[in-house]
Amino acid sequence: MSFTTLLMTLVSSTLVYAAPLIFTALGGTFSERSGIVNVGLEGMMVVGAFSSIVFTLDFDKTLGNATPWLAILVGGAFGLLFSLLHAVATINFRADHIISGTVLNLLAPGLCVFLTRIFYSGKGQTPVISQGLDKVTFPGLSKIPFFGEVLFTRTSLIAYLAILISIVSWYFLYRTNIGLRLRSVGENPVAADTLGINVYKYRYMGVLISGFLGGMGGAVMALTITLNFSTNTISGQGFMALAAMIFGKWHPIGAMGAAVFFGLAQSLSITSAYIPLLSHVDSVWFQIAPYLITIIVLVIFLGKAVAPAADGTNYIKNK
Amino acid sequence: METGKNKNAIIIPLLAVLSGFIVGAILMLIFGYNPIQNYGSLFTGAFGDIFSIGETLRNMTPLLLTGLGFAVADKAGFFNIGGPGQYLMGWFGAIVFVLHFKALPGIVLIIGAILVGGLCGSIWSGIAGYLRAYFGTSEVITTIMLNYISLYYVNYAIKAWLAPKGSDSSPSIPSKASLNTAFLQHLTNNSTFHWGFFIALFCAFAVWFYFNKTKSGFEIRGVGLNPSASRYAGMDVKKTIIVAMLISGLLAGVAGALDGIGNYQNISVSNSTPSVGFDGMAVALLASENPIGMMFSALLFSALQIGGLSISVFSTTPSEIVNVVMASIIFFVAIRYAFEILLAKGIIKKSNKSKEENN
Numbered sequence: 001m002s003f004t005t006l007l008m009t010l011v012s013s014t015l016v017y018a019a020p021l022i023f024t025a026l027g028g029t030f031s032e033r034s035g036i037v038n039v040g041l042e043g044m045m046v047v048g049a050f051s052s053i054v055f056t057l058d059f060d061k062t063l064g065n066a067t068p069w070l071a072i073l074v075g076g077a078f079g080l081l082f083s084l085l086h087a088v089a090t091i092n093f094r095a096d097h098i099i100s101g102t103v104l105n106l107l108a109p110g111l112c113v114f115l116t117r118i119f120y121s122g123k124g125q126t127p128v129i130s131q132g133l134d135k136v137t138f139p140g141l142s143k144i145p146f147f148g149e150v151l152f153t154r155t156s157l158i159a160y161l162a163i164l165i166s167i168v169s170w171y172f173l174y175r176t177n178i179g180l181r182l183r184s185v186g187e188n189p190v191a192a193d194t195l196g197i198n199v200y201k202y203r204y205m206g207v208l209i210s211g212f213l214g215g216m217g218g219a220v221m222a223l224t225i226t227l228n229f230s231t232n233t234i235s236g237q238g239f240m241a242l243a244a245m246i247f248g249k250w251h252p253i254g255a256m257g258a259a260v261f262f263g264l265a266q267s268l269s270i271t272s273a274y275i276p277l278l279s280h281v282d283s284v285w286f287q288i289a290p291y292l293i294t295i296i297v298l299v300i301f302l303g304k305a306v307a308p309a310a311d312g313t314n315y316i317k318n319k
Numbered sequence: 320m321e322t323g324k325n326k327n328a329i330i331i332p333l334l335a336v337l338s339g340f341i342v343g344a345i346l347m348l349i350f351g352y353n354p355i356q357n358y359g360s361l362f363t364g365a366f367g368d369i370f371s372i373g374e375t376l377r378n379m380t381p382l383l384l385t386g387l388g389f390a391v392a393d394k395a396g397f398f399n400i401g402g403p404g405q406y407l408m409g410w411f412g413a414i415v416f417v418l419h420f421k422a423l424p425g426i427v428l429i430i431g432a433i434l435v436g437g438l439c440g441s442i443w444s445g446i447a448g449y450l451r452a453y454f455g456t457s458e459v460i461t462t463i464m465l466n467y468i469s470l471y472y473v474n475y476a477i478k479a480w481l482a483p484k485g486s487d488s489s490p491s492i493p494s495k496a497s498l499n500t501a502f503l504q505h506l507t508n509n510s511t512f513h514w515g516f517f518i519a520l521f522c523a524f525a526v527w528f529y530f531n532k533t534k535s536g537f538e539i540r541g542v543g544l545n546p547s548a549s550r551y552a553g554m555d556v557k558k559t560i561i562v563a564m565l566i567s568g569l570l571a572g573v574a575g576a577l578d579g580i581g582n583y584q585n586i587s588v589s590n591s592t593p594s595v596g597f598d599g600m601a602v603a604l605l606a607s608e609n610p611i612g613m614m615f616s617a618l619l620f621s622a623l624q625i626g627g628l629s630i631s632v633f634s635t636t637p638s639e640i641v642n643v644v645m646a647s648i649i650f651f652v653a654i655r656y657a658f659e660i661l662l663a664k665g666i667i668k669k670s671n672k673s674k675e676e677n678n
Contacts, residue, residue, distance in 0.1 A: 039400075039459070085650070093654035098398055098459060102600060103650045110642025117637035118350055235591045236470075239463050246460055284475035291464040298461070299454045 007150045010271055015159035018263025020221035022162035024241035025255040026169050027213030032250055033173060034206025035186035037097035037312040040086050040104030041214050042238025047082040048075030048218030050112035053229040056129045068133045072219045079215015080208050087207040091200055094314045109231055116229060125230030132223045133158055158220055166256035173252060182206055186308035189315040199315050243294040249306045262290040327662065331655050332605050339648030343640055352636040364629025365622035373510025377582060379621035380519045384574035385599025386617055387526050388567045390608035395563035396543040401447060401462030402571045403596030404469035405440040409572030410579040411473045412439030414586045417492045425495030433576045440572015441565045443469060448564025452557040466592045474588045488587040498581035515577030522570060527610040539563045601649045620645060
């Protein structure tokens with residue numbers, strides 16, 4: 001393999017693994033910025049993966065090439081519906097955020113495999129979809145010498161979209177009124193309430209956006225990597241996205257950067273065999289790396305001061 | 320006031336269990352399955368004969384222990400979601416010990432395996448406890464990360480060192496080191512019931528005794544309720560944090576060790592972290608972390624899992640329905656505030672509950 005081809009493979013597989021993590025980590029950012037801890041990202045991804053696969057299997061004959069793109073939105077929509085549970089429990093019924101999130105993680109695989117068995121004659125996994133998200137070569141951009149081949153040839157379009165969405169999220173959270181309010185209920189809900197901001201409304205917004213993005217993340221995972229749904233479709237990506245969010249200091253761009261980094265680690269665990277210096281390193285190190293690095297970074301650089309101040313606390317309005 | 324609270328402590332879990340079963344029933348009705356028949360086969364599947372009872376009690380063993388582990392940490396104010404990793408490390412440690420010291424007598428192997436398993440579990444949780452105590456690192460994050468590190472590490476170790484070439488499982492342990500003896504097999508009609516069950520019951524009583532009758536247990540509860548007050552009262556908060564996490568991981572590690580040498584007899588590569596670690600959380604939460612109450616909640620969840628297998632034998636209903644029931648039960652425990660409102664008003668309206676369920 002030539003150096004450029006190797007780099008192209010590495011970049012595109014990094015992006016493929018990073019895309020689901022970017023969406024989901026952004027989801028986590030929205031929820032936690034509004035003050036609701038979200039360890040249920042994994043469950044939201046499961047629901048998104050399941051619904052997008054079912055949608056693709058049912059409609060790919062009629063919708064043709066547009067199917068996978070619509071399927072991502074369907075995954076997001078069902079992720080949003082599912083996240084309502086978390087919102088109702090934590091915002092209205094004062095549930096512990098971590099317990100409620102854990103419920104999502106317990107419920108989603110059970111429910112989705114239950115439905116899979118009903119829809120697909122008792123089997124624990126769906127058939128493989130005929131059309132996933134294919135790799136794309138950007139017209140024009142791919143003609144740029146070297147960079148065009150490395151970055152824009154046979155690569156993941158959805159990952160570039162995810163990166164774009166992270167920039168939009170940053171703009172939304174840090175440069176708009178609504179975003180400021182959403183962050184304020186996560187920092188100091190009492191003060192926000194005195195200023196007339198509806199704490200419950202903005203917390204709902206945070207959790208539901210998180211469900212939508214988490215569902216999209218699960219859908220992207222299913223449509224690009226596994227191409228069907230079973231219990232193993234989502235195995236830890238939600239938790240890895242949670243780690244990316246924390247690693248990125250609860251900031252959209254930071255979360256995206258961390259997700260790309262984790263994508264690189266995952267991609268290296270597969271592609272390292274072709275890379276001269278890394279081919280002797282056992283792939284277990286690349287599998288462990290994202291988790292280990294998160295712990296080390298947390299210990300050395302972060303402490304605990306960077307999470308939104310009211311993250312994980314229930315807001316009980318005084319009547 | 321106090322008695323009212325105690326009454327709620329029993330009523331709310333019961334209501335949560337009932338509501339969970341109702342959610343399951345509604346879901347089954349929606350897809351045209353018969354809930355009465357299915358809950359019937361669930362019950363016979365779990366308690367119908369001596370074999371089923373043996374299976375249910377065997378499955379209850381790790382649930383009770385991981386639940387106790389979660390409870391000990393939570394009493395001290397730590398959310399130890401690392402049960403799966405600590406369980407896996409305990410399982411791995413126990414099997415490695417037995418395979419390495421094969422020549423020793425059976426009883427030494429068994430005791431050694433349980434101790435090594437417990438030690439591995441507590442080292443794994445101890446890391447999170449230490450980082451929390453000295454660096455303020457969120458234990459929720461570290462334990463989640465440690466779960467995956469243990470998964471990949473153990474998978475790698477099995478393939479690299481334990482399993483014969485081309486296999487994904489370690490060799491089986493010699494039968495002298497197994498907790499599943501011929502006597503128990505004979506007694507329970509060849510079920511997988513093993514002596515570990517009694518060890519788990521003993522641990523539940525020990526944890527109860529520890530919390531209620533010892534100074535260290537009192538300190539853990541004190542730190543959990545109010546760390547600042549405990550510090551002013553002269554308790555070493557950092558030490559207490561680490562002790563709580565060590566005990567917590569010890570219990571999860573013992574759960575893994577008992578499953579390893581009692582149930583599986585070997586260890587295999589797996590795709591995901593063992594779910595029993597998370598199920599233990601469910602056990603603890605349902606019983607409000609009362610060690611004695613947890614025996615009952617562990618029995619309930621174990622019966623759901625074992626009995627659930629029979630559901631798909633006697634009907635076309637997917638057995639995953641029990642996972643939905645279990646998750647719903649914990650959901651209702653989590654939103655106990657909703658029940659408290661309803662209880663305070665003196666009315667539990669069915670219509671209100673089904674509204675929440677449909678969300």
